[in-house]
Amino acid sequence: MTSVPATIIFDVNETLSDMRPLGDAFAHAGISASLAKPWFAEILRDGFALTAAGENPAFADIATDSLHRLLSAETTPGDHTEQVNQIMDTFKDLPLHPDAAPGIRALSQIAQLATLSNGATSVADNLMTRGKVREKFAHLLSVQSAARWKPAREAYDYAARELNQTHDQLLLVAVHPWDIHGANAAGMQTAWINRTGASYPTYFTPPDIEVESISDLADKLNGQ
Structure with missing residues (x-):
């Protein structure tokens, strides 16, 4: 310096x-609280990949899409819009x-x-x-x-x-x-x-x- x-x-x-409340939001959505940290890391990874390819993606678009896929993989396929919205609301607050x-x-x-x-x-x-x-x-x-x-x-x-x-x-x-x-x-x-x-x-x-x-x-x- x-x-x-x-x-x-x-x-x-x-x-x-402070990201810690995301764990509770994940648990409330029916998936392991331990998945919150790798979920955020995946957002960064995919955002970096798109950036390297010359694009400038919206953070929320990547986050929302990845949540839909995560919930489908960890619970059952279907409409998880309510759970995704709840997690994203927690992230924003x-x-x-x-x-x-x-x-x-x-x-x-x-x-x-x-x-x-x-x-x-x-x-x-x-x-x-x-x-x-x-x-x-x-x-x-x-x-x-x-x-x-x-x-x-x-x-x-x-x-x-x-x-x-x-x-x-x-x-x-x-x-x-x-x-x-x-x-x-x-x-x-x-x-x-x-x-x-x-x-x-x-x-x-x-x-x-x-x-x-x-x-x-x-x-x-x-x-x-």
């Missing part, structure tokens, strides 16, 4: 939103991680805040509003307005253009090493939120900062 960023950009899904709101408030005293998500801006807007931190964000950005999903270079270039800043003025905050790698390749500063004590993949460029929480990131940038 070489400088205080002009703008701190947050990834949204998993970085800010996830809470912030406990460390997110205090960290966001502290970081807003250091730099301008923005989001950059592979999902819709409405999801980020609702998440921040429920968490009572919406006013701390100057911009909510989505790759739906870019050429391709993160971690493609075009997504980070889009954010820099929208913010009217150079890449090295931006700090990308994420829990996903693939996002850290992509932002670093685009010339951004990076911060990895490692809440679980995981090992960082050696094949990805390491982050400039590694912390256990968003609150810890604020302390780090403040020099504590």
